[in-house]
């Protein structure tokens with residue numbers, strides 16, 4: 597008996613047993629990648645010095661507001 601189910605990644609109907617609920621290893625890997633992405637809150641971005649200065653200003657401004 598074959599159970600068709602929808603792959604949660606690409607939405608394709610599949611009866612794949614090995615990678616259930618996904619249709620293929622590719623979609624299983626994509627789902628795994630999403631979980632990993634979720635554990636790292638913000639992707640690291642390169643900041644240059646001007647960005648750091650802006651950030652510092654913002655932080656100081658916030659501190660002032662809290663007083």
Ligand SMILES: [Zn+2]
Pocket residue numbers: 603604605606607608618619620623
């Ligand atoms: Zn799929």
